[in-house]
Structures are given as C-alpha cells and as structure tokens.
Amino acid sequence: MGRQPCCDKVGLKKGPWTVEEDKKLINFILTNGHCCWRALPKLSGLLRCGKSCRLRWINYLRPDLKRGFLSEYEEQMVIDLHAQLGNRWSKIASHLPGRTDNEIKNHWNTHIKKKLKKMGIDPMTHKPLLEGSQQQAHDEKNTNQEDQQTKKEEEQQYQLDKDLEKNNTPISTDDGFCIDEVPLLNPHEIFVDISSAHHHTSDDNANFNISNSTSPSSSTSSCISSVPSDEFSKFLDEIEIVDIKWLSSDDSSRDNINYNDAKFNDNVDTMKLWDINDLSSLELFMNDHDDSLVGSGCSRMVINQDSLTFDIL
C-alpha cells in the first residue's frame, strides 16, 4: 500500500491554468490567505489539487514576483550560489528576491549551463572543462574518486549550510543593496494605508496604498504608513473583490484609460491583469520602476478600489 495521493485526483483539472482559474485563486488568497493548500481548492471553487494551486501561486501569481530575464548580476549570483550550494534551487532562490526556484532552475538548465560550457566551464563542478578523450579519461579516473569526493562534499556542504544558518549573513551587492533585506510579500503581510484610501464608503478620490509590513525599518524611506491586517480584511470584505486589473506601463492606450475618477499618480506604473490573456505581463510588477525603491528593498502597491488595480509606486 503506497502513500495516499495528496488529494483526490478524480475530476481534478490538470494542465495550463486559465485566466478564470487564476482569478479565482488570486481573489481567494488575497481575501483569505492560504491557511491550508489542501483545503484551498474546495473553498475557492477550483477543480485543482492543492499542490497545483500552491505551485501556481508561488511560481506565477504571487504579486512580489520579478519576472523577465535575469540580470547579469542575478545570473552571476546564481552561478556563484550554485557553485556553493549545488542544485538547491530553493536556497539559491532565497537569495534572489522575486525569483522562484523553478524559474532559476529553468534558467540554469536552458541558459546558464550552455553559457558555462561555451566558456569552457563544467556547469556541475564549476571547473574548467577538459577536451574529448582527455575528458573521458578524466571522467573514468574520477569515477573511482567520486564516492569519496561526494562524501567529502556532503560534509562540506553540511558545514556550509550550518554556517549559513548560523550566521544568516545577508548577501550584499556592490552598491550596498542587501537583498536579504527584501522579504517576500505574503498576503497577510499586505497592509492598507486607509488614510489615503480610495473607498466608496469614505473618500472617492483617494487611493489605496498597500505596503509590505515586513520591510525592515532601515529601508522604510519609501514605505508608507500601514494599518493592521484586520483593517485590510475589513476593507476586502466591504468592497467584494470582483476584478483585478493590471495595466501595462507600456500600454499605449494607457492615457485613454478611465481610472474611475481615482487620482492616480502620473509616475505610477500600472498593469492590467484581467484584460489580457497572458499573465506574463505581471513581470512588469517588480521590474525596477524606481531604482530608489529597489535599492531600499521596499515595494509598494496601490489598489484602485473601483477596479482593484494594484500599482507599484
């Protein structure tokens, strides 16, 4: 008797997610969080397995995701971290805010591996590649040593992990940007700035600001004031999430968009989510619209309550 599957797979949908499903998942998580992935599909009305929902959210729908190509710096970091950690993609990803393990893994397999090979570097050992028969002889010779080497490496790796955990040393970039200071944004960590909120019941001309409450105080220069999450829940309860629109910053028709009288900051980039078929435009969400913000490690969103448009300030 094998282990029971994570969920009852009968009648569950597989394959690519539809916009409707994404919508359901986002709406559910934004209102309720994700207390239990197993129960989430039933509660949200999705015919998916909990794992599938989790994966979709983590790898694709999470608002703090930074999509698009990895920068040169990020790529170098992946290479360096891979040299230290091996295929521990989630650990590598934890050092790259806004990137997922899956994304990094894919990028490694499709781009970086080739790049390294082209440069004559073995992507697995990070050592110079040997040519043809030389390589073969080298491989055979190494096969015998591999077991011992593996043991050694495992021990070293264990020590490295221990050290990393012990020191919990944040990795800093050349410009002093400490990436470990950028926490991933969880729904329950999203707070609303009611004082400037745009709300039917209060002030039709204001905007909702959502900030990441977990941002360290050292990087709050661009962070706005926040209110407890129960107020955010109240807000969500009151407004009933009907739709979320992400408006692309490069949307040529942007100037013609009616923001339902909300006073949007001209500098704000917006993304229209549900008017498009391809959610990949979410990639704009975290893509360095404002260097000072990126540097501060504090991202912000604004919700236009009428259409629930999230904006990065």
Add this chain to the structure above:
DNA sequence: AATTATGGCAACCGCCTTCGC
C-alpha cells in the same frame, strides 16, 4: 507553405522534510 527540429518554460510527479497529535 508545410513539415520537422529545437528551445524555453509552466506544470506535474514523487520523494523528503516538517509539523502536530
């Protein structure tokens, strides 16, 4: 223009780890 090959990436699968009882 049609067909085949290739590359990229989202999603799945199954094992491992963690957590709660």
Add this chain to the structure above:
DNA sequence: TGCGAAGGCGGTTGCCATAAT
C-alpha cells in the same frame, strides 16, 4: 517516540513558439 498529513523541493515531462529545412 512514532505516525500520518501537509508542505516543500528537485527532477522530469510535455506543450507551445520559433527556427530551420
């Protein structure tokens, strides 16, 4: 301490878009 459930992780698959023929 042991067990089961749930979450997390890494490897792999399969679909789709694009390039090559």
